[in-house]
Amino acid sequence: MASFTVYYWPGKGRAENVRLILEAAGVPYENKYPSDWPAEKPTLPFGQLPALIINDEKTKQTTTLAQSAAIVRFLARKFNLVAEDPLAAAIADSVWEHTIEVSNKIIRLVWLTPKEEKPAEIEKFKQEVVPGFIKAQTAILEKNGNNGIYAGNKLTYVEIAAYNAIDELNTLIPGTITATTAPALWKVHELVANDDKIKAYLASPRRHEM
Ligand SMILES: N[C@@H](CCC(=O)N[C@@H](CS)C(=O)NCC(=O)O)C(=O)O
Numbered sequence: 523m524a525s526f527t528v529y530y531w532p533g534k535g536r537a538e539n540v541r542l543i544l545e546a547a548g549v550p551y552e553n554k555y556p557s558d559w560p561a562e563k564p565t566l567p568f569g570q571l572p573a574l575i576i577n578d579e580k581t582k583q584t585t586t587l588a589q590s591a592a593i594v595r596f597l598a599r600k601f602n603l604v605a606e607d608p609l610a611a612a613i614a615d616s617v618w619e620h621t622i623e624v625s626n627k628i629i630r631l632v633w634l635t636p637k638e639e640k641p642a643e644i645e646k647f648k649q650e651v652v653p654g655f656i657k658a659q660t661a662i663l664e665k666n667g668n669n670g671i672y673a674g675n676k677l678t679y680v681e682i683a684a685y686n687a688i689d690e691l692n693t694l695i696p697g698t699i700t701a702t703t704a705p706a707l708w709k710v711h712e713l714v715a716n717d718d719k720i721k722a723y724l725a726s727p728r729r730h731e732m
Pocket residue numbers: 535536563569570571572588589590591
């Protein structure tokens with residue numbers, strides 16, 4: 523048995539997909555927040571967060587795993603949230619990469635864009651990035667039968683990450699992804715939001731505000 527600690531600032535950011543996977547798998551975890559970042563930064567594999575601290579109770583070994591994509595894939599494999607078929611798994615991976623490209627743009631807009639430049643940059647993002655995101659993801663979803671799953675027939679980490687990206691998009695620009703504007707993507711959102719364990723998490727105090 524292992525115990526897990528999600529190490530990140532007290533917000534969703536790049537840690538939210540990690541928390542969502544643990545929640546979907548029904549695995550208990552703790553959150554750890556930096557208290558002295560300049561001192562803590564050099565202790566991390568790449569000087570960045572998120573990290574997952576894994577304590578193996580049997581071997582008494584502790585591993586600090588960094589890079590959000592590696593953490594998510596490790597947990598998804600460990601807790602059976604990946605497609606079994608290699609091609610379905612690869613399609614899911616490609617959707618993850620595309621989704622994270624958009625999430626990274628959102629992070630840049632929210633946290634790294636000067637306040638006075640934000641309205642114009644958000645408008646540019648809305649015109650230049652959002653339509654391509656909806657179009658590309660819709661095509662993959664439709665090819666798989668338009669049932670909220672990108673490849674194969676099982677809910678995996680990629681639908682969970684897409685749910686999170688949709689949530690980020692709708693927080694940045696309310697009404698971007700809805701049943702009307704992007705019906706295929708909205709099915710992904712609803713499928714994940716109605717998963718019993720995710721539903722309980724979303725309503726719980728464990729979910730961070732921002
Ligand atoms: N590729 C990394 C990026 C991690 C990253 O950029 N982390 C930021 C916060 S979201 C960070 O640690 N910033 C503080 C620093 O670099 O000192 C991942 O996906 O985990």
